Every structure is written in C-alpha cells, then in structure tokens.
C-alpha cells in the first residue's frame with residue numbers, strides 16, 4: 700500500500716512541481732466567415748505524478764483541450780506549459796492513447812512492431828527498444844501476443860497494445876482521450892485497473908478524459924469538471940478515496956457514492972448552462 704491516501708505512486712516526487720500548466724486557454728475555431736468559441740478560459744495545473752480526470756458534457760471542449768495540450772492545435776489565447784516549456788507542437792515527453800484503437804494501430808504490423816515504431820522514431824537503440832517493448836507488453840498482459848496482428852485481437856486487447864505502446868515510450872505525461880469508450884463494461888473495468896496499476900508502478904503523470912462520471916471518480920485523484928462550451932472549469936473536485944482501489948470495494952464505499960453524486964450534479968448544472976460566479 701502506498702503512503703499517500705489519495706493514491707499517489709510510491710516513487711518519491713515533488714508534489715509542488717507542475718508537470719502541466721494550462722493558463723487562460725482559449726480556442727476559437729475560425730472558418731468560412733463563422734467562428735466558434737469552443738474553449739473560453741481554462742486554467743489548471745497537474746503536478747508531476749498525479750492522475751487527474753477531466754469530465755464534461757458532450758461538446759464541452761474536452762477533445763479541443765486535449766489537442767491543444769498535445770500540441771496538435773494552436774491556442775487562440777493563453778498557453779500550455781509542459782515541464783516548464785511552452786507547447787507549440789507535439790512535445791517529446793508526451794504520449795496519447797485515443798478512443799479509436801482500431802485506427803491508431805497499423806493492421807499490417809505485428810503487435811511488437813506497433814509498440815516499437817515510436818521508439819524507432821525516437822532513435823532508441825535496438826537493445827533498449829527490445830527491452831522496453833518486452834516490459835510494456837508484459838505490463839499489460841500481452842507478452843504472448845507479440846507476433847499477432849491487431850486484427851487478430853479483441854477490442855480490449857487492441858487497446859492494451861495502444862497502452863503498451865504509450866508506456867514503452869516512457870512519457871512524462873500520458874494523455875488518455877476517452878480510451879475505453881468503445882469496449883464492453885467488463886473489459887473497461889479491467890483496463891481501468893490496468894491504468895491505475897501502471898500509474899502507481901511507473902509514477903507517470905496521467906491526464907484522463909472521459910464522459911463517464913463513475914470512471915472519473917474511480918480512477919482519479921482529482922476530477923476537473925468542465926462547463927459546457929465555451930468552456931471554463933466548473934469545479935476541481937479532490938477524490939479522497941483510499942489509494943488501493945478495486946471495482947467492488949471502492950465502488951461500494953459511501954464516499955464513492957457521495958463523490959459520484961456531486962460530480963453528477965455538476966454535470967447536470969453544466970448541461971443547463973450554469974457557469975461559475
């Protein structure tokens with residue numbers, strides 16, 4: 700069991716170091732004489748080693764926010780700072796796991812080749828590449844599937860490959876964009892536990908975007924609830940559940956129910972257009 704009741708990894712780290720700093724982020728999409736203000740003003744930080752979830756109603760700007768953090772989209776105003784450096788393009792210390800595992804893996808490559816590809820692009824030496832691929836596939840329980848092709852695997856297994864690929868890259872920040880939205884409930888529960896155990900073992904910082912309230916409370920140390928678009932932070936909710944979480948015990952705790960209700964109410968407020976004073 701880790702010492703920190705919020706579930707922080709055992710690895711020593713400075714809680715005051717901001718891994719990610721989102722400051723006054725605004726995003727207006729411009730096109731053909733029409734402009735859409737998707738994100739109005741988002742400010743929050745994620746400390747090194749934290750696991751933070753972001754929830755918001757559909758169309759709240761979650762994907763827009765994530766793309767800005769990943770350096771895939773320019774901001775209109777404000778900035779994203781990762782480890783002290785302003786993000787202006789895809790940063791080297793970041794890996795992203797998307798919802799659409801089917802489209803994020805190359806079907807003509809084996810599992811091993813898919814996991815290895817970003818490491819080749821990063822110019823990791825061959826021996827080290829082999830070790831990282833082996834370790835990450837073992838960590839997600841797929842050591843025996845190295846020579847399979849993605850289309851020979853179930854949806855849950857394919858998403859495990861995508862997670863292994865992200866983990867092998869040794870990112871400082873792991874972004875996850877609704878990664879389990881397309882898998883069945885049982886697989887989803889297993890993958891949630893996988894993310895928590897990898898996070899605790901590796902000490903990586905995780906920003907996990909989901910529309911699932913229960914998932915956000917089960918996984919996170921904090922849940923940042925977004926308003927509807929144009930987006931601001933409605934509330935940053937600390938999740939004071941015990942570090943050791945499991946699907947049965949944690950979800951049966953009275954505190955889990957309280958936190959879930961609170962986040963649910965916030966989402967209902969967000970849907971009705973409520974904004975912080």
Ligand SMILES: Nc1ncnc2c1ncn2[C@@H]1O[C@H](COP(=O)(O)OP(=O)(O)OP(=O)(O)O)[C@@H](O)[C@H]1O
Pocket residue numbers: 728735736737755756757758759760761762763764910928
């Ligand atoms: N390329 C674009 N051009 C114009 N408007 C856009 C563009 N992409 C997103 N939007 C608008 O920005 C707002 C936020 O969209 P975004 O996809 O970021 O929300 P989301 O929270 O990820 O949605 P969902 O939960 O439904 O996936 C929406 O009003 C959307 O219509």
